[in-house]
Amino acid sequence: MLVQIGQLMLSLMLLVMLHELGHFVTARWFGVRVERFFVFFDVKFAIWKKKIGDTVYGIGWLPLGGYVKLSGMIDESMDTEQMKSEPQPWEFRTKPAWQRLIIMLGGIIVNIVLAMIIYAVLLIANGERFTKVDQMKYGLAVDSTQLSLGLRKGDIPVGVNGIAYNSLEEINKEALLGGQTLEIKRDGKQISLPIDENFRTQILNYKHGFFVPEFTFEVDTVIAESPAFKAGILKDDKIIAVDGFTTPLFSDFTQKVAEYKGKTVPFSVERKGQPIELMVTVGKDGKVGIGNRSSYLDSLEGRKDYSVGEGIALGVVKPFDAIATQVRGIGTLFQVKDGRKQVAGPIGMVKQMPTEWNWLFFWSFTAMISAWLAFINLLPIPGLDGGHAVFAIYEMVTGKAPSEKVLEKAQMVGIFIILGLMVFIFGNDIVNMIFG
Structure with missing residues (x-):
């Protein structure tokens, strides 16, 4: 704090x-x-x-x-x-x-x-960083709220109001601030979903981004004395199945593990190219105590670099783009449920700041x-x-x-x-x- x-x-x-x-x-x-x-x-x-x-x-x-x-x-x-x-x-x-x-x-x-x-x-x-939509092989991870809005696991957002974007963050912004339709690719076909008040409200409520890519993963950290630690899971292991059910994506893994709270189940693990079986007693919270990393997510990260001249020219325009976005955001507050809750003063702004000092965020903010x-x-x-x-x-x-x-x-x-x-x-x- x-x-x-x-x-x-x-x-x-x-x-x-x-x-x-x-x-x-x-x-x-x-x-x-x-x-x-x-x-x-x-x-x-x-x-x-x-x-x-x-x-x-x-x-x-x-x-x-x-x-x-x-x-x-x-x-x-x-x-x-x-x-x-x-x-x-x-x-x-x-x-x-x-x-x-x-x-x-x-x-x-x-x-x-x-x-x-x-x-x-x-x-x-630093250039501009964004998530590349055209590289999203596994589409979106969706929860029950997103399912109720018409999204399906694996959907790939491609545009808003008929305009295509290659940045997932841009799609998130445009869907919130002025979107009437969301264009997605599903099973090789492009379809449109209507963006109504409830849809826009939910986008606003997801503080860390409404559109989150599905991703494959490897074990990055193992918490000491956790179920994973006691079972012998190591950094760089790939967990490919839980109790015989394949878990290629991280959402598959977390959903399946949550079904075995307090129970001991077999994990199929790939370690240095070799398959092994480990018995893991899942915690009562439905977790096993691992941190993940994803080389696939790294491949989705795009970056556009600028020369000194380009950076200065775009820097002159950026403040006015930021103002326009803020004005559009105020208009959006009248198009969502409980828009008042999204208005933040000094107390509310504190909560939006990173918990660790972040100079890039500080200067952007x-x-x-x-x-x-x-x-x-x-x-x-x-x-x-x-x-x-x-x-x-x-x-x-x-x-x-x-x-x-x-x-x-x-x-x-x-x-x-x-x-x-x-x-x-x-x-x-x-x-x-x-x-x-």
Whole structure:
């Protein structure tokens, strides 16, 4: 849990700090005094703060964003006292509208550029990995839920809505976000399955992927003092039958072993090309204590590599693809049962982080959240950067600035919207944690 929290907090702190730095740098560039620079919100108290020059720097305790407080600006602090005094040359309100617009967009620009850089580096260094559909000889492993949806063991997904994909992950994504039909290959023929609300709900509920390939396997590890250990099963053994029933695929093996809970049964094993018989007493949990590996699964892993130029070009596009996917995902929440449960705040996001530190996941996650943070802040909601930008654009177009009363009322509306979202997000996390 500490590793999960650490990864999330480091990612959020990095993103918020750089976002606010975008406002800070542009404000200082145009001669605007920055009174406060905070990572996370310091409601009632701060974890740490220190004044350096004219600016108080700090870290708040509420990980839902951050802020810079600019002199002479009506913001979420609702500090209107300074607005009653004579305007000063270092204040936000005395700057031309075009400068105020750049200051408001500074954080958004930083987030988009950061996402582009991370995506480009990841693509150049690691390429893109995917599961090759055209190499799936054994098709899908399916459980009772998937059987009820019309899938059959050995089915091979080939496309969604009539469009073919060679990436199993892409098929999973498209089926969830906009799929009406799933095209599969069954017994050499291609057929279509309808994707309805229940189908889409189940795809969403399978946290580790709805479409999982069937696979052959070898023994990779044997847990000490486990039934397999006591029976003499060794690393690299191939278990080819249980009680005379052939088990070429891992799902065959697990299903058959589960039928013999607490019983002693013969295992047919191939060891270094030689067949042997071992008697194994299956545990009461229906397991024997082995870990598996699969050279077949390795053969399904595809990788597309990119040159430096290709990686940079695709990196520029990737943040906008990530935003589009997130927007489509929000639309999907209205097309599934209990869509509210899929909305995750800080508590819910912790559970989605790897239990072991994973730098590839960390940077991929950070890039995606950076792009999404830019999009959210661009929305024309009072209190967000986009709301402030709208007023600056209005002034640039009309030549007339909104009155302070209008700005104050708009800011109040924005505060209520943002507080309402905070209450919903945290409340939803707590409800999901308690009731699942």
